[in-house]
Amino acid sequence: MKNAFYAQSGGVTAVINASACGVIETARKHSDKIGTVYAGQNGIIGALTENLIDTSKESDADISALKHTPSGGFGSCRYKMKSLEDNKAEYERLIEVFKAHDIGYFFYNGGGDSADTCLKVSQLSESMGYPIQAIHVPKTVDNDLPVTDNCPGFGSVAKYIAVSTMEASFDVASMCATSTKIFVLEVMGRHAGWIAAAGGLVDDSIPVVILFPEVDFDEKKFLAKVDANVKEFGYCTVVVSEGTKWADGRFLAEQGTRDDFGHAQLGGAAPVVANLIKDALGHKYHWAVADYLQRAARHLSSKSDVEQAYALGEAAVNLAMEGKNSVMPAVIRTSNNPYTWEIGMGELKDIANVEKMMPMDYISDDGFGITDACREYLQPLIEGEDYPPYKNGLPDYVVMKKEMVEKKLPSFEV
Template structure:
């Protein structure tokens, strides 16, 4: 079997550890020069493939590739772009094959979440539908932890560790101030449909912090929520509220919606925290503070979970190993073997069962009152935030790598992405 080139790209919202997966892919590929010649990275995800905008990772030093393990964000650029069906946009699929053929690409590694798994699945069907041999492997990534089958998603453990730590730290702050100043602190976190990230905030509870979580899975009830806040403040002197950006009223309206939509038609959210904070202020006059963590939470490589980094790397490595073993249309997964001591192994899922399926918080992970998490949820979460994996620092700041991203010479004409 002669060596083929591989294509790797990152898609969707990036994370603190998606580059650790890239590191796993690239380091593993470099160990198999007989099977994988060059790995070309697509600039900005699938758009790089469509527009033949490729960078040659073989131009990067081993040191630079190793530094990806501790560099947050997507080193090759990401995209929010979903391939339509073959029927709806045959032109794009034919272009992909043209690019793959021009650059002798036999392996397609796509690193992303649910929408990206769909894109990867469509690519995996090219062999059958358009007669071009390519093996497509999806590498899981999403801070939202909403992919099915896999026990958890690389990217989530680190954001969970960040939100749990930040909730704990800010709550200690509020506790200090509550006598004469701030009594309620509201932290807004990511999670459009699934409350996994918000759930992590509730881990501060075991450290003496009164926390109320507003999950997207639980319809917001203002009267009941305000009563819960009042009860916490009267008992503890203060209260922390962790609100998911996806928290919504019974009629589906988000607590705060900016009214704009992203490329996938998802509502662009933000601003639930000030809404909740002002609601509390109006009801009780409590002085409040609020924070919106936004990109800080998913980019916080300085506080990554060691477990998460290891799993992100392992998913990248397994993706290459699956490809070398001849697999197609699959995704490596994390399979949990036990909670305590935590043990896991790499599993494998068919992409057909992953694409476009969202995993929500199980009902038994949310406490009866809807504002907290159960012991089962803690048992699930705690292993995922285990361990620290600090990046190197220089002059007081993390020393993250920016790759050269040397362009691969174009062999084809231009192509306009719609």
């Protein structure tokens, strides 16, 4: 009976631990076919350095609590393995570690780059004669993986941005007669505007202007739109993606200035946008940068996101039990309204390094809003609340014990 290896990769999310929970709880149910689940300490680096966490030492209750805990419970990392040709030593090391700990299942929980690593690992049996079944578990707040209807982590960020946009707009609306008229919220998304699009999920009675990375920033048109909103509604909310660019390709956040010490001025697209409005229209403004708060906000996760994250972890183990290799379980949308979905499967060769951008017909003609098609797609992903338990006013998140497996091999530098 083979053991399993599970690792978290790249930027973490509010629900990646729900996938971990799905993997581990399901593996525990199949204890006749699958041995211990070892988790990489800090992702794939944990495999390379033989820093393996023995998840069998974590209690059922603690593993279950992962379902409502944000972040990477076992540690994640930003580390892209090179190709087999460019760094064969790393793959050989992986095999050594897998052999030493009798690992036959590899579950890799990440985004596009990680799907690529997972694909390479899945090929070890062929290319290097080591039998392994590698299954990728999708995850990314950027929502940019193909095949799956959406990516775990995204629905919760979308809910956070939609709710925050709504709440701040209510605030501004109630003060705009004598105070702030402009509120700018900066959100994540360097390449794709999925997260920014979520700001468009608020009711039409709230005037929201969205700046997408997909649309070149047209200052004149933007200011005219903001001006029109202030005249009609008394105020305007702007949701700006950190990836919004001028027509010449520079990010808005690149301010091109230096401070007293000669350092490049720090970014933040929100203050740039706010200042442009102030200069042109004279309105009082406020701005916020949500940054990590948006992807860590498990307190406001969407129920469908949590359920899908768990289901995909569960499905990964089931696919492994069925003998699959080099695949990723995926969410398949079977109906829009009511939203129904089932678990399907994609081949890693169709997923690795493929970026799913926002379709242009999801962006309104003027470039500042979302279309009905986009709303129809996004709406179900923010549905439902799934509150964590609280203790003393704070969420009762779990921290893993992280008992390490005894090392059997010489050390290895990454």
